[in-house]
Amino acid sequence: xxxxSLSERCNVSVxxxxxxxxxxxxxxxxxxxxxxxxxxxxxxxxxxLIRSLVEIGDLPLGxxxxxxxxxxxxxxxxxxxxxxxHSALTIGKTDADETDLHEPIGEVTAxxxxxxxxxxxxxxxxxxxxxxxxxLRQLGWDVSTDxxxxxxxxxxxxxxxxLDQLPATRPRSDLVEAAVVGTVVFETILVAWRRLAxxxxxxxxx
Amino acid sequence: xxxxSLSERCNVSVxxxxxxxxxxxxxxxxxxxxxxxxxxxxxxxxxxLIRSLVEIGDLPLGxxxxxxxxxxxxxxxxxxxxxxxHSALTIGKTDADETDLHEPIGEVTAxxxxxxxxxxxxxxxxxxxxxxxxxLRQLGWDVSTDxxxxxxxxxxxxxxxxLDQLPATRPRSDLVEAAVVGTVVFETILVAWRRLAxxxxxxxxx
Numbered sequence: 520x521x522x523x524s525l526s527e528r529c530n531v532s533v534x535x536x537x538x539x540x541x542x543x544x545x546x547x548x549x550x551x552x553x554x555x556x557x558x559x560x561x562x563x564x565x566x567x568l569i570r571s572l573v574e575i576g577d578l579p580l581g582x583x584x585x586x587x588x589x590x591x592x593x594x595x596x597x598x599x600x601x602x603x604x605h606s607a608l609t610i611g612k613t614d615a616d617e618t619d620l621h622e623p624i625g626e627v628t629a630x631x632x633x634x635x636x637x638x639x640x641x642x643x644x645x646x647x648x649x650x651x652x653x654x655l656r657q658l659g660w661d662v663s664t665d666x667x668x669x670x671x672x673x674x675x676x677x678x679x680x681x682l683d684q685l686p687a688t689r690p691r692s693d694l695v696e697a698a699v700v701g702t703v704v705f706e707t708i709l710v711a712w713r714r715l716a717x718x719x720x721x722x723x724x725x
Numbered sequence: 726x727x728x729x730s731l732s733e734r735c736n737v738s739v740x741x742x743x744x745x746x747x748x749x750x751x752x753x754x755x756x757x758x759x760x761x762x763x764x765x766x767x768x769x770x771x772x773x774l775i776r777s778l779v780e781i782g783d784l785p786l787g788x789x790x791x792x793x794x795x796x797x798x799x800x801x802x803x804x805x806x807x808x809x810x811h812s813a814l815t816i817g818k819t820d821a822d823e824t825d826l827h828e829p830i831g832e833v834t835a836x837x838x839x840x841x842x843x844x845x846x847x848x849x850x851x852x853x854x855x856x857x858x859x860x861l862r863q864l865g866w867d868v869s870t871d872x873x874x875x876x877x878x879x880x881x882x883x884x885x886x887x888l889d890q891l892p893a894t895r896p897r898s899d900l901v902e903a904a905v906v907g908t909v910v911f912e913t914i915l916v917a918w919r920r921l922a923x924x925x926x927x928x929x930x931x
Binding site for chain 2: 644
């Protein structure tokens with residue numbers, strides 16, 4: 520298809536597409552003549568992915584480049600690409616007291632080991648869980664990693680469902696797009712439902 | 726107990742406690758002499774709640790006052806108090822295109838009706854779900870409210886578990902503290918686990 524059709528299909532201006540090509544985020548089209556190039560479905564997919572990163576992830580261009588590089592590095596397993604996405608999407612926290620988290624991080628890591636889950640040991644999610652444990656304890660809550668159980672079960676169900684949405688034969692970039700959309704949009708959905716469920720259950724109990 | 730013991734038990738300075746009392750957020754102690762007053766467990770609970778709102782919720786004093794007023798208004802059902810907390814804790818979004826959400830809000834409301842859930846029709850969570858539907862569609866995802874099913878199930882389990890942690894006889898302020906802590910800390914926990922579960926499942930499939 521021509522760049523004008525690509526622009527229409529992706530709902531992105533021709534100028535923006537040209538900018539992405541100049542920046543190396545999107546492959547140039549196949550030249551047909553001095554003034555025309557041909558674009559395919561892989562261009563649609565790539566532009567959609569960039570738009571997800573911009574519109575939902577609100578990521579700066581430098582970070583988008585990191586994610587795109589990870590996708591384009593065919594030697595990197597999808598699993599690691601998702602790790603890169605998660606790290607890119609972490610909302611900046613002031614990690615001033617990260618040293619205090621040494622012990623709870625150990626607890627979370629040991630718990631993950633008991634679960635038999637294969638996750639990146641440097642996942643920001645691990646530090647977030649450690650910080651949550653530490654905050655709850657400071658507030659006088661008696662919590663251990665056992666308190667994670669219902670959350671693990673819920674997250675396990677949701678993640679399995681999300682990955683089932685993608686046929687195994689879909690290209691890597693689709694998996695990564697799903698990881699981005701999942702990390703941002705589906706997290707919002709999960710959190711919004713938790714709030715509604717809390718209202719619903721508290722209504723039933725009063 | 727004396728104000729010094731209260732300060733120690735809550736890990737908050739005497740000056741801060743006096744400030745809360747002057748601001749009407751905490752009841753004064755029972756006078757014992759010209760220079761001494763007596764404080765009880767209700768003071769400990771109230772100060773802990775304020776600290777949760779400040780430290781985890783990062784709420785300004787005006788919003789904390791709204792939440793405290795809702796708790797102190799004995800005529801307001803706990804269920805409505807939780808609604809006030811949820812509204813207070815919503816992260817400010819630019820609602821410029823809120824009008825575009827009219828249709829998806831209708832879909833979400835109809836879905837909630839089918840579920841038979843009793844929630845505040847003005848809950849910010851409803852608009853968030855509508856915005857998520859709309860964003861996914863703009864990105865070319867074919868989603869309907871049926872896609873919410875696994876999230877509803879997960880949220881339902883987690884909310885029921887969270888409320889089970891509180892004996893029904895606990896005072897209202899404890900329920901509200903749990904709602905605040907739940908809304909902020911447990912949401913972080915849920916989201917962090919979703920990310921780890923996604924890594925785990927994608928590792929299993931590659």
